[in-house]
Amino acid sequence: MARSEFKKYTDEEIKHLQEIELMILKDVVKLLEKHNLKYYMYGGSLLGTIRHNGFIPWDDDIDITLFREDFDKALEILNNELPDKYDLIQMNYIDDCFGPFAKVSLKGTTFWRWYTSYVNYELGINIDLFPLDNIPKSDFLGKLHHYGYVFGYQFVINSCIKMDMYSSFRTKLHHVVYDILNFIPVNKRIWKKLLTKEMTFFSYRDTERVTDCFNLAGYMAYQRDDFEPAIMAKFEDLEVKIPKNYDKLLTQIYGDYMKIPPKEDRYNAAPEILDFGEY
Template sequence: MKLKKYDDETLKHIHNVELMILKDLISFCDENNLTYFMYAGSLLGTIRHEGFIPWDDDLDVVMLRDEFEKFKKLFLASPNQKYELLTNEAEKDYFYFFAKLSLKNTHFEEKWSSQLDFDMGFNIDIFVLDDLAENKYKRFYQLKKAYLYNRLLIMSKIRLDDLPFISKLITHSMYHILNILKLNPSKLTKKCLNFLKKYSDANSKNVFDISATAKEYPLIYDKDDFKDVIQVKFEDIYVNVPKNYDKILTELYGDYMQLPPEEDRYNHPIDIIDFGKY
């Protein structure tokens, strides 16, 4: 996948719009006593840059499953003129296990978005951490099946044409097979969530992110690492980060305070950008 750089003015505009969305998300969480954490590259940006990674163009937060389900229920219960929450409950063809808080009447879409039946506006990714089984055999099965669901979900909706020939052939074939079997994103997500509920355990020592895969497994964390919240500066506000952020970032990125080489500072390949009135 070929990545690109934005001009400085466009990237600054992107950051300003996404920061507005983050502020509104934080206000909603504060009003409803919900806990979120900055996550992945956005957690790295918070700690290393006190804001956005200068060349990055997205924002990620994460919630534990119980908090996310409360958030989703509350948000979807009241119509919102400014935002929509993209989930499988809201859009039957939505093909991620994480949600997106999407700004209405804007567009921030990759070229495969033409295959979708809904618009993808400027958004924040909201990832979810699920309990991981304690028994090593159940854990092995849970992780393998979760990884499979994650791959099938994407292949059930999106055909990527810029893959190597064999990978393209496999993904296109799976797309057609899944559609013949009528296993659309909504059905696959429901099956997966029912599967995950079987392993839900408040006493679990570990949680995992089904959406983020490292090699062949989803990312795994100690649950206690997301127990305590501290506030850290992000641009002109303060945001929630896990108290054990150093451990989390080290596991994700190694020496995370070290900047990557100049040639590796790229963005996502966004093809359609429309800021609307923002």
Template sequence: MDNNTIEKLKDIELEILIHIDKLCKQHNLKYYLVGGTLLGAIRHKGFIPWDDDIDIGMMRDDYNKLIQILIEEKSNKYFVQNFNTDPEYPRYITKVRVNGTQFMEGHLENYNMHHGIFIDIFPLDKIKEKNEKKLDFRVNFTNKILTLRTVRNNHTEHLSKNKKILAKIIRPLTFLLPLSFYNKLIDYIYEYENDKDCKYVTNFGSQYGWRKQTFPIDVYGEGTYLEFEGHQFMAPAKWEVILKSLYGDYMKLPPEEKRNSGHDVVHIDLGKYAEN
């Protein structure tokens, strides 16, 4: 990608975040900058120079409310992508994508789904205790359900040769239950402690894994505002606890060979935003 395309891509993503920030303020919902976006806010007051996405997290109740609000907007501009709105979409987080654009990742180019430019919204789920066996079971079990969904949708490119053979055998069985059953089961496994008296919160959908993403609830708390690309956005109250867990010495720049976004981008189309 040339620098001009990258800058316009970031502008589009920032516009999505500004819209979500506005909606959250209107409806008294709380969100937090997370992951590389949080790191960028602290270390660069904006995007990490070699990064190309925006991540936010929301407590499960507010997350569900925001998704419903976004869907009810019936916007011609944005598409809310998750299991329920885009059946072949394989991840357990929500993306807000821009219609008429494309951000095509190599490992997903054969998926019949919306591929627009996006930002990620992660659900944050409360847990009573950091019981490693129970949490590992929840994550491993849901990963198997996710694999079954992917096999059902006839995507086995990522599997080994032996697992592809097994997938071909079991695929007919995956149709014995409706797709909505898989979706609701994953929701239940991750959500079921949210209405209980919990000390911790975790991000089950994070690429960093639940261990690095489990914190006392007050780490997120009421939040605090941080500068990001000239705007003020909400971040966790004790953001330094999260950054130390994820990145260690988070103010130190990584070596140049590790400065990449992590996305295997094969095509970008800015649509009408290319000239604007």
């Protein structure tokens, strides 16, 4: 077990972590391909695929994305067909989970995040799956859609967990909000449904653009045609699907994505608790 407080991974830890995440990815991809669901390497994992033919050496996660229709199908399939060694972590399946995206988590391992001590489920070493939701051509409407998601997400997170904040005042305020949201006759499942409804507001339209609502960089619109049809690329020893116009997407997200960052920036903060279990 490794404990840390904003520390860097050792070379051995990051390599071991990546090996386990690659195992998870292989099992997830096997199921998605079995059911002919379209997925794409995404974010840092797409960048790693192109620049490093695998993991960015200091990256500590794997991200894939699916269009909403395939994402919803994938949730049901993963929930029913994942090997027993995995948990599917997503807000529709776990009462105090507030994440609208999904994690496939390896049982018997621990990957501590800031919220781990506030929830009842165990978070192990995992990979992330993100939905791509339709948005219209108008950036004004697209941004309204994004801000609606951000607003709705606050109701979900504040109804799911009662946590300590950065200051005593913010902690007390959050606790009051949590108590109110859990007292009024609208339970957290309703907030989750409303959040999903906001994310999928334009699903009834065949739009040219999509977005990842959970993008930590904020509102970002992608052209649907930049993703499909997918092409194949090498990620470590696995052949994976990547967006057709990966260069355009990576430039949109990262700018000069082939430029290696300075040495002092080549790290991710390790979790407070990292336990590989029997793996």
